[in-house]
Amino acid sequence: MQLSSQPSPPPTPGTRRPGGRTARTRAAVRDAVLTGLVEHGYPGLTVEYVAERSGVHKTTLYRRWGGVEGLVADALDLAGEDSWTPPDTGSLQGDLRALAREVVEAFADPAAAAAPTAFIAAAFQSERAADALRGFYTERFARCGALIARAVERGEAPAGTDAAAVARAVSAPLYFRLFVTREPVDAAAAEQAADAALAAVRAGAYAAAEPERA
Amino acid sequence: MQLSSQPSPPPTPGTRRPGGRTARTRAAVRDAVLTGLVEHGYPGLTVEYVAERSGVHKTTLYRRWGGVEGLVADALDLAGEDSWTPPDTGSLQGDLRALAREVVEAFADPAAAAAPTAFIAAAFQSERAADALRGFYTERFARCGALIARAVERGEAPAGTDAAAVARAVSAPLYFRLFVTREPVDAAAAEQAADAALAAVRAGAYAAAEPERA
Structure with a gap:
């Protein structure tokens, strides 16, 4: 992510x-x-x-x-333009937790965090940087389609679950802490973000308008 | 918020x-x-x-x-140092949706959005601005304690639900779109953020370690 x-x-x-x-x-x-x-x-x-x-x-x-x-x-x-693919651990909970951990780990090392942080900061000042950032995440979220398709197949998510919404839900609380509220992130924050997203998936919060809500 | x-x-x-x-x-x-x-x-x-x-x-x-x-x-x-208090609509769902709408509305008007956006941007460059921002949100989240206390009293949230975690969960997907992925926010995004947080609250995702998980 x-x-x-x-x-x-x-x-x-x-x-x-x-x-x-x-x-x-x-x-x-x-x-x-x-x-x-x-x-x-x-x-x-x-x-x-x-x-x-x-x-x-x-x-x-x-x-x-x-x-x-x-x-x-x-x-x-x-x-x-890299070869990133979403985690494939065998369960939706495992995949979402791995996804959340990726975010925390990416920003835990100041050297590794510097470039993505600089991009996010640049988007405040450059419309083109903002457009490029939007494109980057749109593409990333699209790749998460495979993760959700597997979960639907295993009966762990309602049919019609919006993969981008789930990927956003897992990442958002961590990025919010990092770049808005300026709170620390750790493994516990990652787990909470993943498990909350999982509960919302199960309740049908990211499923299309009509289909089965839990 | x-x-x-x-x-x-x-x-x-x-x-x-x-x-x-x-x-x-x-x-x-x-x-x-x-x-x-x-x-x-x-x-x-x-x-x-x-x-x-x-x-x-x-x-x-x-x-x-x-x-x-x-x-x-x-x-x-x-x-x-203002007199903001969290919404009090009579139900947890209503309160969380109102909270999410406040975020969307605050950033919908470019003139109103300018100052908070500038603060968030400044925190990328100034450690003291970052500290002040963290203090601001810590205080905001603490005020949301009243909202969650009412929900627990009405039996809409498990005892021990962490008000700050819920307030963060409602806001995070909207701020993430606004300041990281640079996607638009609207009433539908607000409703989804609120309803997802509600589902996670009900499942006990924000409750302390031991107590009743749904």
């Missing part, structure tokens, strides 16, 4: 990234954007900084990304 | 605010801080701006508030 936060490791000599030079450039630029966001925040991020840090010429950055907003939005798009 | 977002109206001639001149100064400074945060964001807020806008001398601002961080934290503390 978390934003992929690790800058990709630099390609070692002799290895080729899939996509070749263009993909390498994009990844180098993304890494520079992440580092810049983490170090200076969105208001302090400049095309000059990204050029210097990535070794990609300023003219190229302007031509291809338009400017800082485009650079941040593309870094977010790239973060979404 | 929302941050008190309206700058207090300027005192009309002949009226006296409770607390006299000191309270008037504090409110004028608070209004200037809110306007500055909304217009320039935390990184652009300066003591000079607050001095000019409030008519309070810079030296006084530094002496009394220390600087920008102290000014923002005090504006937040002042926002918490």
Whole structure:
């Protein structure tokens, strides 16, 4: 559920990234954007900084990304192009608890938390960053469809349960603590978020209008 | 549940605010801080701006508030010193739905939303703003104790239900959409957040370790 936060490791000599030079450039630029966001925040991020840090010429950055907003939005798009799949533990409770733990663990390590936190902060100042963030989570929530489909098949969730609503329900109390109320999160908070979402699923709170409510 | 977002109206001639001149100064400074945060964001807020806008001398601002961080934290503390009480509709479902609607309505009007949004954004950059925000919500959640006490008395919630956890559960999916996933919120989202929290309350998800789980 978390934003992929690790800058990709630099390609070692002799290895080729899939996509070749263009993909390498994009990844180098993304890494520079992440580092810049983490170090200076969105208001302090400049095309000059990204050029210097990535070794990609300023003219190229302007031509291809338009400017800082485009650079941040593309870094977010790239973060979404990973192979994340939702947990598959064999039970809905196990899956939701694992999902909640992923959020807590993603933000427990300050180094790992820095990039996703910087993206969330940037969205306060950039409409394009906000759009990219929305796209990132829409895609993440869609992937959770598989988790809910399995639960419906096992009889653990009503047919028509909205996977995005469930994924949101599990994550929301943790992000709310982290970025609104500024309260700590821990394993107990993760478990409570997961178990509350499970109770709401069972009660049909995320099922479409008509079908069987518990 | 929302941050008190309206700058207090300027005192009309002949009226006296409770607390006299000191309270008037504090409110004028608070209004200037809110306007500055909304217009320039935390990184652009300066003591000079607050001095000019409030008519309070810079030296006084530094002496009394220390600087920008102290000014923002005090504006937040002042926002918490209101007379907000949780809804009392006669049923837990009605109360939770009203609470959720308050959040949606507070952020539906861009003018009203500006100040609380600016505070939430400032907490990304200022540890003192984050502390003040945490204090604000801790106090808000504590006030929700009355709402849950009534529900327990009516037999609508298990004894030992944690009022703060319930208040958080109702608000979190809405704030998550507003400030993390950047999705729209509406009356339907409010109702779903409230009804999901209600289902979790009934299932005992927010009750202390031992007592009766449904």
